[in-house]
Amino acid sequence: xxxxxxxxxxxxxxxxxxxxxxxxxxxxxxxxxxxxxxxxxxxxxxxxxxxxxxxxxxxxxxxxxxxxxxxxxxxxxxxxxxxxxxxxxxxxxxxxxxxxxxxxxxxxxxxxxxxxxxxxxxxxxxxxxxxxxxxxxxxxxxxxxxxxxxxxxxxxxxxxxxxxxxxxxxxxxxxxxxxxxxxxxxxxxxxxxxxxxxxxxxxxxxxxxxxxxxxxxxxxxxxxxxxxxxxxxxxxxxxxxxxxxxxxxxxxxxxxxxxxxxxxxxxxxxxxxxxxxxxxxxxxxxxxxxxxxxxxxxxxxxxxxxxxxxxxxxxxxxxxxxxxxxxxxxxxxxxxxxxxxxxxxxxxxxxxxxxxxxxxxxxxxxxxxxxxxxxxxxxxxxxxxxxxxxxxxxxxxx
Amino acid sequence: xxxxxxxxxxxxxxxxxxxxxxxxxxxxxxxxxxxxxxxxxxxxxxxxxxxxxxxxxxxxxxxxxxxxxxxxxxxxxxxxxxxxxxxxxxxxxxxxxxxxxxxxxxxxxxxxxxxxxxxxxxxxxxxxxxxxxxxxxxxxxxxxxxxxxxxxxxxxxxxxxxxxxxxxxxxxxxxxxxxxxxxxxxxxxxxxxxxxxxxxxxxxxxxxxxxxxxxxxxxxxxxxxxxxxxxxxxxxxxxxxxxxxxxxxxxxxxxxxxxxxxxxxxxxxxxxxxxxxxxxxxxxxxxxxxxxxxxxxxxxxxxxxxxxxxxxxxxxxxxxxxxxxxxxxxxxxxxxxxxxxxxxxxxxxxxxxxxxxxxxxxxxxxxxxxxxxxxxxxxxxxxxxxxxxxxxxxxxxx
Numbered sequence: 034x035x036x037x038x039x040x041x042x043x044x045x046x047x048x049x050x051x052x053x054x055x056x057x058x059x060x061x062x063x064x065x066x067x068x069x070x071x072x073x074x075x076x077x078x079x080x081x082x083x084x085x086x087x088x089x090x091x092x093x094x095x096x097x098x099x100x101x102x103x104x105x106x107x108x109x110x111x112x113x114x115x116x117x118x119x120x121x122x123x124x125x126x127x128x129x130x131x132x133x134x135x136x137x138x139x140x141x142x143x144x145x146x147x148x149x150x151x152x153x154x155x156x157x158x159x160x161x162x163x164x165x166x167x168x169x170x171x172x173x174x175x176x177x178x179x180x181x182x183x184x185x186x187x188x189x190x191x192x193x194x195x196x197x198x199x200x201x202x203x204x205x206x207x208x209x210x211x212x213x214x215x216x217x218x219x220x221x222x223x224x225x226x227x228x229x230x231x232x233x234x235x236x237x238x239x240x241x242x243x244x245x246x247x248x249x250x251x252x253x254x255x256x257x258x259x260x261x262x263x264x265x266x267x268x269x270x271x272x273x274x275x276x277x278x279x280x281x282x283x284x285x286x287x288x289x290x291x292x293x294x295x296x297x298x299x300x301x302x303x304x305x306x307x308x309x310x311x312x313x314x315x316x317x318x319x320x321x322x323x324x325x326x327x328x329x330x331x332x333x334x335x336x337x338x339x340x341x342x343x344x345x346x347x348x349x350x351x352x353x354x355x356x357x358x359x360x361x362x363x364x365x366x367x368x369x370x371x372x373x374x375x376x377x378x379x380x381x382x383x384x385x386x387x388x389x390x391x392x393x394x395x396x397x398x399x400x401x402x403x404x405x406x407x408x409x410x411x412x413x414x415x416x417x418x419x420x421x422x423x424x425x426x427x428x429x430x431x
Numbered sequence: 432x433x434x435x436x437x438x439x440x441x442x443x444x445x446x447x448x449x450x451x452x453x454x455x456x457x458x459x460x461x462x463x464x465x466x467x468x469x470x471x472x473x474x475x476x477x478x479x480x481x482x483x484x485x486x487x488x489x490x491x492x493x494x495x496x497x498x499x500x501x502x503x504x505x506x507x508x509x510x511x512x513x514x515x516x517x518x519x520x521x522x523x524x525x526x527x528x529x530x531x532x533x534x535x536x537x538x539x540x541x542x543x544x545x546x547x548x549x550x551x552x553x554x555x556x557x558x559x560x561x562x563x564x565x566x567x568x569x570x571x572x573x574x575x576x577x578x579x580x581x582x583x584x585x586x587x588x589x590x591x592x593x594x595x596x597x598x599x600x601x602x603x604x605x606x607x608x609x610x611x612x613x614x615x616x617x618x619x620x621x622x623x624x625x626x627x628x629x630x631x632x633x634x635x636x637x638x639x640x641x642x643x644x645x646x647x648x649x650x651x652x653x654x655x656x657x658x659x660x661x662x663x664x665x666x667x668x669x670x671x672x673x674x675x676x677x678x679x680x681x682x683x684x685x686x687x688x689x690x691x692x693x694x695x696x697x698x699x700x701x702x703x704x705x706x707x708x709x710x711x712x713x714x715x716x717x718x719x720x721x722x723x724x725x726x727x728x729x730x731x732x733x734x735x736x737x738x739x740x741x742x743x744x745x746x747x748x749x750x751x752x753x754x755x756x757x758x759x760x761x762x763x764x765x766x767x768x769x770x771x772x773x774x775x776x777x778x779x780x781x782x783x784x785x786x787x788x789x790x791x792x793x794x795x796x797x798x799x800x801x802x803x804x805x806x807x808x809x810x811x812x813x814x815x816x817x818x819x820x821x822x823x824x825x826x827x828x829x
Contacts, residue, residue, distance in 0.1 A: 090645025247488025
């Protein structure tokens with residue numbers, strides 16, 4: 034059975050996180066990804082979180098399933114090589130600051146002139162226009178500018194929080210992958226190639242669109258408290274672990290009260306309906322907190338399950354390694370890493386029944402594919418050797 | 432110029448947030464979205480965050496650009512109507528618990544039997560297999576189970592936090608939209624229709640893949656502190672506002688020190704390089720905190736800009752309404768709401784140069800499109816009136 038993106042080839046200039054996660058997703062779906070890296074050290078992501086054993090979870094997660102082609106784009110000859118590779122590709126992806134690739138002669142127009150069907154995808158910090166467009170950005174900048182850090186911290190007046198560094202990049206990558214697939218679909222139907230643009234800022238606003246649409250209409254930000262309500266949030270148990278419950282509509286209230294053994298609260302007029310439960314949360318939450326603290330987490334999870342209340346243990350990453358649910362769906366999979374042996378990793382998260390993707394191979398060694406890819410673009414072995422001698426490209430060392 | 436998804440029609444059984452956000456994205460790209468709602472009250476999302484004026488940011492953000500078709504799927508006749516609508520559609524999307532639509536005779540096989548090219552997309556809580564598959568889930572459950580709430584709270588041993596309720600749903604919607612576009616692309620190339628599955632759990636793990644891959648290899652979770660490092664994080668200024676800086680590689684350190692007027696720290700051996708800056712962060716951060724507290728945010732933003740350090744004010748949603756950068760890229764746009772008049776909303780966040788999308792219209796009144804859509808499926812006016820009288824469908828009231 035063919036892979037969904039069988040035959041689609043991507044010239045990938047992305048670095049760090051936002052762009053690379055998009056091309057991991059496309060690679061898992063079967064696209065061939067040529068990751069262009071600078072010869073001296075390659076993508077900075079190779080050094081992120083690197084531990085003494087040489088393993089970097091950052092690079093493995095964001096660059097698996099790709100091939101590494103080292104070209105120095107700052108040389109006179111480098112850009113011409115990249116353009117020639119672009120003739121063999123369906124998609125170019127990059128996340129430099131707007132204007133950078135253009136200055137190297139590698140803008141959309143340059144690729145389109147040689148390959149009119151090319152899709153040229155840009156992930157930026159700020160979008161392609163506006164006063165900030167050429168400023169640098171990063172994940173945390175987008176979290177700050179978009180209002181995310183403030184809302185996460187508890188809203189205006191609270192201490193802002195970057196509660197999850199990387200969330201803007203990672204969701205930006207998903208959004209970029211969606212944009213590229215939309216453009217590939219259009220091209221398949223109409224033959225039209227085009228430019229696709231997403232940004233950290235645009236994706237952050239989209240992620241928050243319900244809250245922001247509320248604020249744009251009313252002029253005030255909805256409260257962001259520790260719990261969304263007494264019946265939607267997490268409680269500490271006697272063993273120090275926490276249990277999350279989500280009793281989002283009225284039917285769950287009697288079930289929760291029964292599970293906790295506080296049946297008398299079901300009809301208590303302060304708590305019987307959603308609005309008073311919310312207004313009187315300062316009275317109700319301590320009652321529920323006290324109950325949860327009386328038994329260990331598993332006790333309450335069993336009781337909540339019996340009453341059909343959506344609930345979960347609040348878990349740590351250490352709980353994932355042997356998690357049956359994640360494994361059953363291929364979200365955590367085992368594979369053979371050429372250097373580290375048997376490893377577990379985060380697998381595919383989009384399942385297609387008839388043309389499924391498959392886990393890409395381990396992140397490539399730097400420059401491992403330079404020679405082979407250049408030869409596909411009809412550079413002779415001698416030319417490749419010469420370019421390598423002069424430092425325009427770099428070949429992987431075995 | 433045609434819209435990217437011109438002619439693509441979606442039969443949309445989604446409710447709440449994860450599914451609905453995906454179909455907003457597809458609707459903005461030009462797909463026609465028939466939102467199937469139950470006749471009595473419709474999607475629960477219509478009541479989320481509703482204020483006395485009748486406006487709900489939740490529903491407006493998650494259901495704009497759709498058409499409302501009210502069918503009671505719990506009646507004997509309801510499912511047959513939905514199947515007949517499916518013959519006119521390219522994609523079916525749903526986010527019920529796995530098995531629910533099957534019980535109503537509306538599973539993939541039923542739609543495929545009438546329309547072999549149909550794409551049937553499911554967004555679940557837990558994935559399609561595994562011991563939890565048929566359990567209920569919600570955004571916060573996925574945040575808890577995936578380790579996100581623990582990491583956001585500061586890692587194991589800290590108080591877990593649901594720092595942004597909705598983030599699992601909203602990113603799940605993006606991931607679902609990607610899956611649907613991948614399947615549409617495959618269908619365009621090969622004619623194959625298929626089932627697409629994503630889940631809150633799968634998406635949450637993917638969002639965290641760099642951190643999780645690290646933890647799976649090393650067995651320990653990277654620290655999640657208030658600041659990622661002394662040069663990557665936010666600082667309070669004399670006016671009570673916060674400034675975010677991201678000096679992620681070595682070149683930024685002298686620039687940050689100069690901007691703050693602490694040039695003497697540049698070569699201080701405790702702070703001169705990345706690793707000692709991290710090890711000695713308990714000494715360095717208070718020095719930087721004290722400097723930031725000496726001047727208002729704008730002063731420091733100007734200085735940081737002069738030194739070319741990526742920086743931003745930590746903003747609130749109130750800052751977005753008139754934000755020039757968001758407006759320049761169409762991320763915040765003004766439109767005419769039929770009931771509320773001139774409104775601002777979160778616009779498109781994926782830009783296509785040749786076949787751009789466009790903002791969908793305001794969220795539909797309940798049942799507004801029932802009659803028209805049923806007539807497209809060759810129900811006569813009399814039949815529609817009869818179905819409405821018997822409560823199988825509901826027509827919008829004018």
